[in-house]
Amino acid sequence: MGALSRIVLHRLFLGLLTLFVVSIVIFTAVNMLPGDFAQAILGQGATPEAVTAIRRDLGLDQPPVTRYFQWLADVLHGDLGTSFAQANFVSFTGSDAEKASVLAQIGPRFANTMFLAGVTAAIAVPVSLTLGILAALYRNSAFDKVANVFTLSSISSPEFFLAYILILFLAVLNPLLPSLSNIYDGMGLGERLEKTLLPALTLTLVVTAHMMRMTRAAIINLLASPYIEMARLxxxxxxxxxxxxxxxNALAPIINVIALNLAYLITGVVVVEVVFVYPGIGQLFVDSVKIRDIPVVQACCLIFAGAYILLNLLADILSILSNPRLRHPK
Incomplete structure (x- = not known):
């Protein structure tokens, strides 16, 4: 087995170990949330017997350790569990039980979030690389100073503030784009892009700053190298x-910062999706926390953690491939 294969397998093992530890943290944190699903469903007038019966039906009366290993075993078999809220709805209405599956709920929402992340990445990555290269080329110029002020301002501003500013200027004062991203299945690509563009622009303002500044810094750091001087001569x-x-030669840090920001596009979209009422996994996560739907909350957190770990792992491997010195640290 080559050195590169050993490094990749080592990174994969560390990624799986990290995901296992994170799953313990997720299960513990979610089950420590205040409130009780059975009590929330039945209301304040619920009798203790009714609450106990619902908790028994949902398996909430079992010890936490038992519930964790049962949940972990189901996840390893591709089963994210059954939504408490949907299971309760199915039991009352007799509708299709498959709709109570957490996977059935998360699937379309996750696809919407990935579409939003893809649109944002398609805008942010080329723009940030171009701005970073130009800022390095014309460093200390008026363009460089303006770009730095703009990026520092966007980094310092919370996502919801940028979202409301864009809504004000692009949806209220100048009605160019819709303020609500009410997309649905069967919508055409053009209309879907139009509905997604405003939240995508919000996320672009957030992630472009990090990628642009890292690109600029990585390139400027190399401009004093002997081979750069030789190329100039x-x-x-x-x-x-x-x-x-x-x-x-600056790809390794740039790849890392791009991967981290792409991970943010999947894991950090909660606020933006809530502001624009975008039907993604972030909106589902917030709605599930409100009603204490534990299986859905756990599944969303696990997907967030898995996406973050996977993209960091991918960035690590791509950095090693792009820089031979990382493959031979000696």
């Missing part, structure tokens, strides 16, 4: 020096 244009010589 050969008469190459500054743009060609940066694109052909500095940028390829």
């Amino acid at each position: 050969k008469g190459m244009s500054p743009m060609r020096v940066i694109v052909r010589h500095a940028l390829p």
